Amino acid sequence: MRRVNKGERTRLRLTLNGRKMSGEAEPRMLLSDFLRHVLGATGTHVGCEHGVCGCCTVLIDGTAVRSCLTLAVQAEGRAVTTIESLADANGKLNALQQAFQNNHALQCGFCTPGILMSFTDFLKRNPHPTEAEVVDVLSGHLCRCTGYTGIVAAVLEAAGQTKPE
């Protein structure tokens, strides 16, 4: 049985984007804060902190979840994947990121890391989604700049459903 007392800082080990990492956290620390403030992976953004806006979405063992609705200690021993993993070592965007750029699917970019991680999971399960299915997954994210048309077009392009104009 794992037990961490109130206020006690404990060392948590997990895999972040394929690398073994560890850091100290007390039980109440959210995974979003652990990634940003302890491990220094600031690509994951924090918006509402109650699971509504979707900015902080990351993958845990390949599954898209809200890192603000996850305690850091719950991710102990798990594989966490964040936005930092998508482009290659030279900074070349992956197909989904490139499609976002092609379709002007971001403006300020605050919500984008979460959206990219959601569709990284979703397109793996459903490589050829319909527009309605894309909209359904996107309903778990809020974008206050562009509206959602470009984002839907980008995801469909990345899935090979439409050709870029």
Add this chain to the structure above:
Amino acid sequence: MKPKPFDYVRPDSIDEAVAILAEHGDDARVLAGGQTLLAMLNLRVVEPSVLIDITRIPELGAIREMGGKIEVGAAVTQNALLAWPELAKKLPLLAAALPFVGHFQTRNKGTVCGSIAHADPTSELPLSLAVLEGEVVLRSHKGTRVLPAGEFQQGMLATARESDELITAVRFPVMKGGAAFREVARRHGDFAIVGVAVLAESADSIRLGVAGMADRPAVSRFKPNGAAGIRDAVERLAWELEGYEDVHASARMRRDLLRRIGPVVIEEAIRCAA
């Protein structure tokens, strides 16, 4: 906002979990998917002194068929049940209702039992459990008891769970006949204003479940008597339940939504049964 400090405990077995619950009772909270609880902790709506994380207890992670019922363990996520290959055949009502539970991202972590434990009166899973006349399995250090859905949910966010009890599973009877589900919400994924779940066991036996009209799901049975008969029955039910007013809708709007979607969902379930 950040949660207040708490002790975190992650038991490896049900026995360990219920021992901790017996010790701490109301000061402890059980953490499964946390898709409501973590938000409540972040907003400091709840301030437990102990959090018991049950998600790594192997016995709680299974979906099993046993004696005409589908038992869903307390650590099974909503998306795991949605992806269960037998769902459309054995529990078509849940296949229809689960896509309305939160969003893709919250269903990846939120659990079936957690939603039922939370007992929101507009929520899809408590409504489905009530219409299907399912059961909730509760375990404490004293033993196990099984409650019918109608006895488990007692009001708005209120259940019959004692403070030393852990919900280990819920059981949905395997369905016969047709099913249909529909809800009206401000946006997809929001809490419903009114939700309707119908089980048509045969062309002349209907179970109608309504969420968002009272402090808990309301289930009624009746014999449909043509389109006009169905409309009359739903009309009577709308007045009987009255509805309530909150920030989302007036009681009158709730009655009106029930009148509009109720008959449509009933007809759809009857078509599915045929």
